[in-house]
Amino acid sequence: MTYFFIGGCPRSGTTLLQNIICSNTKVNPLIGEVGYLYHLVNAYSTGKIDFESQSKYYFSDLEELRNFSAELVNNFLKHIWKRYTNTTHIVLKYPLMGELFPDIYELVEDVKFILIIRDPRDTIASLINVGNKMALQGEDRHLTPMFTERKLSEFIEFYRRAYGSSWNYKLVGFQTKVAYIKYEHLVLNPTVAIQELQDFTGLNLSSSIKDAKWQRSQINYSQLSDAEKPWYSELYGQGISSKSVGRYPQVLRQEEINFIKREGADIFRIFRY
Numbered sequence: 001m002t003y004f005f006i007g008g009c010p011r012s013g014t015t016l017l018q019n020i021i022c023s024n025t026k027v028n029p030l031i032g033e034v035g036y037l038y039h040l041v042n043a044y045s046t047g048k049i050d051f052e053s054q055s056k057y058y059f060s061d062l063e064e065l066r067n068f069s070a071e072l073v074n075n076f077l078k079h080i081w082k083r084y085t086n087t088t089h090i091v092l093k094y095p096l097m098g099e100l101f102p103d104i105y106e107l108v109e110d111v112k113f114i115l116i117i118r119d120p121r122d123t124i125a126s127l128i129n130v131g132n133k134m135a136l137q138g139e140d141r142h143l144t145p146m147f148t149e150r151k152l153s154e155f156i157e158f159y160r161r162a163y164g165s166s167w168n169y170k171l172v173g174f175q176t177k178v179a180y181i182k183y184e185h186l187v188l189n190p191t192v193a194i195q196e197l198q199d200f201t202g203l204n205l206s207s208s209i210k211d212a213k214w215q216r217s218q219i220n221y222s223q224l225s226d227a228e229k230p231w232y233s234e235l236y237g238q239g240i241s242s243k244s245v246g247r248y249p250q251v252l253r254q255e256e257i258n259f260i261k262r263e264g265a266d267i268f269r270i271f272r273y
Contacts, residue, residue: 003077003111004091004201007098009162011126012118013183015236018093020186020194021114021201022216023208027091028084030217034092037076038100044069045103070107077108089203098162101178102169111177112201115166118183119273120264122244124155125251133230152256156264167270182271187242212239 004021008014022030047055047065059065080090097104101113131147134140146154166178179200186193194205207215214237221236235241248257261268 001081001110002089002202003108004089005097005101005104005111005113006091006093006116007101007113007162007166008095008116009098009118009123009159010095010231011123011130012095012162013116013186014093014095015233016183016240017114017116017181017186018091019214019217020197020205020208020240021091021203023205023211024203025216026087026203027089028080028087030214030219032219033094034080034097035094037073037092038094038097040069040073040076041097041100041103041107044073044107045100048103066106073104073107096162099165101166102171102174105169105171105174105177113166113178114197114200115163115178115180116183116186117163117180117271119246119248120156120159120267121248121252121257121260121273122183122246123159124152124260125248126244127155127158128251130230137230139230152259153263156260156267159264160267184242184245187240187245190240209240213237 004027006014006018006021008017019030021027044065047059047069048062051059051062051065055065059068077090080092081087084090098113098115101115104111104113128147128150131150134147145151146158166174169175179197181193181197190209194209197203198205217237221232235244252260267273
């Protein structure tokens with residue numbers, strides 16, 4: 001069994017990508033985000049960082065911390081597999097999990113990671129729209145100053161953090177387990193992009209190209225909680241569409257576009273935007 005993990009900056013197309021991978025009947029259907037696992041792995045990640053100041057009082061060394069964390073994480077993954085026993089692979093998604101892909105690689109043996117990348121201007125514009133919806137709905141659970149004060153520098157750092165740890169992780173073998181796919185490539189050239197995903201995953205995903213509706217989703221998006229509704233996209237449940245490509249001028253002022261390109265120059269260079 002292979003565990004496939006999907007990550008990327010929120011509003012970059014992770015849910016669409018999850019639907020495409022879950023179109024194969026050998027994997028679990030499209031299910032809700034695995035935030036619980038994110039917190040388990042994040043505990044291991046911060047435990048390593050804070051080992052000398054905190055963790056050393058509870059673990060004799062980093063290896064003991066790793067073994068303990070691996071047992072927790074793998075037990076949870078086995079628990080998921082027992083809920084979807086007719087599958088040969090498990091597909092899990094949580095956008096910010098991409099920050100922790102190197103840590104998952106240290107804890108889980110049979111894994112593959114897929115990071116979806118979207119034009120930072122479109123991604124940030126979409127995040128701003130989410131913040132506006134939060135404000136209108138009075139939802140303050142995730143309404144941080146990044147949203148309320150339209151802090152573009154924080155948006156850029158938020159975007160950079162989603163990919164930096166995986167992009168810069170040098171442990172031998174890790175990058176062979178990671179596929180990077182551009183959202184624009186996926187929606188503008190779906191036949192080519194999905195063939196690349198098939199080559200990487202070993203799964204037949206061809207049905208997702210022609211599907212006008214998501215066939216294997218277990219999520220009822222009309223029943224999302226108020227806290228989740230600002231993140232809802234009109235494209236959820238629909239066929240592959242390019243209508244969201246290049247929409248950022250509708251949200252961003254020219255000076256904001258210039259700021260994002262200037263302050264995120266490394267992102268634009270690395271991801272070739």
